[in-house]
Amino acid sequence: MPTDTWVDGVTPEPGVAKPDPILVVDGVTRRFGGLKAVDVEHVEFQRGAITALIGPNGAGKTTFFNLLTGFDRPDAGTWTFDGRRMAGMAAHKVARIGMVRTFQLTKALSRLTVMENMKLGATKQKGESFARALLPPLWRKQERGIEDRAADLLARFKLDNKRDDFAGTLSGGQRKLLEMARALMVQPDIVMLDEPMAGVNPALTQSLLGHVKDLRTQGMSVLFVEHDMDVVRDISDWVVVMAEGKIISEGTPDHIGQDRKVIDAYLGASHDAPTTPEEEQRQLAEAEAALDAETAEREQLQP
Template sequence: MSSEITPKAKPVKSTGLHVGDPAPGVKKVDPILIADGVKRTFGGLTAVDVEHVEIPRNAITALIGPNGAGKTTFFNLLTGFDKPDTGDWSFEGRSLAHIPAYRVARMGLIRTFQLTKSLGLLSVMENMKLGAKDQTGENIFRGLIPSLWRKQDREIEDKAQDLLKRFKLDAKKDDYAASLSGGQRKLLEMARALMSDPTLVMLDEPMAGVNPALTQSLLDHILDLKAQGMTVLFVEHDMHMVRHIADWVIVMAEGRVVAEGDPHEVMQDQAVIDAYLGAHHDTDLGSTDTGHVEAIKELIDDEQ
């Protein structure tokens, strides 16, 4: 596991995020998202069983755990891409239960995917413009009258151009999205998410499949989201990256939240160690989670 990835400037850690001792389900001072009793089963398998969790506002929260812990399924439930068996969850005080994904996005909760969802046969600029909300031209009748939407379309394109420049994709704006590298598609998806001016950005494994040349860029952009006043919740396996940029860490194992806390302290939590090591009691040491276990051990040694 590489430890060379570092932010361009080490972020100032948020303080006072929680009330009382850090533990699974601990109350936050100013939560932006709250989930209660969210459970999702597939046949006889319980993929998610979260009793209570709160995401702190204006902070970067990492959701970690071994493979199969239920992290992505939990993301899908919170953002309307899947439906739970039971439970309720709210964003900015408004319940999201039974609200479809497109309406969740309009409310200011935007997510990206582990496997990018760019439209390959559209240009990079066209992908960006799709991310803007409340477009007049989307109405079938108003779309027939160019004078009603041209001014807004120019404003949307200007905003997209500024974001592409910020993400160093402006030279690719006329290229098909399919021609981008895996890392560039991750950047495009993050940039497109910002077209809707979100309040909470949820990133599902933003570093997965990204070559080292673009990893630092993605890392810096995640830090910039917080600097611009957004809340970030992300799934990640790179424990060194988590320790560098996360203000708060939530650990899942077997669908449940088993630990929460400051990233420097949660890595030493016995529940976290058990969650990772437990996945290997009966598995081959060459399995994909082995690197995560070694990273946990290394981080514990670093802290000591």
């Protein structure tokens, strides 16, 4: 596969340069109280590739996502997307320039229909300005175009028979699908998926994986957070490992599977007794995150 050839020339070490990076991060840090949740010196993400971001609970992956997409402000640091400086940009502008994210806890807009969820994703809608909204002839035509595009995507994601149902009635897996399809309505260059497989039943996992691979085929870059190493091995071209806020390792999935540091990060955290106050706090954060994930799953399993 042509997409995989670039990895041959890249040394698997933290912060290594990529041949054609779409996203370059420099010195981004974020503290919560005394805890440094994110402390990334340098990392690059390859254009047109699927990059997995893994790490033990509480490693700062979601916070890192929040910072990159404008949902949180870093204490320091800069990053560029397609050569454009991003620090300080509001979340909605980040989305408009082509960097779209999903959430760990799926955010289906429950009391909007599946079709309305989809149409919301389209950008540059004339009817979204107050004055023009009052005059439907000004936006009807565009709306029909958006609807057609949404219908195509829904068919691809096999949600077309649900188009007029409230999104809140979908199953957990269907919501994940809807969220991904909705993100595509934005026509992004990079899609950032926060645990796209969490709480999805095994039957749907394969279908979701297929959709993620499709994104790459269509020329989009994908960055996703995941726990399941099987999933990571199956679809990602490159893996970035975070622990305690830092990037501790990078490489192909095969390389990462054998990296001692990675294994230590995963096992060490849960086996050693807490030694320092920071350590204890970190373990507490992990426990909380695990709890969050659990409640999220429980919520998503509800019909």
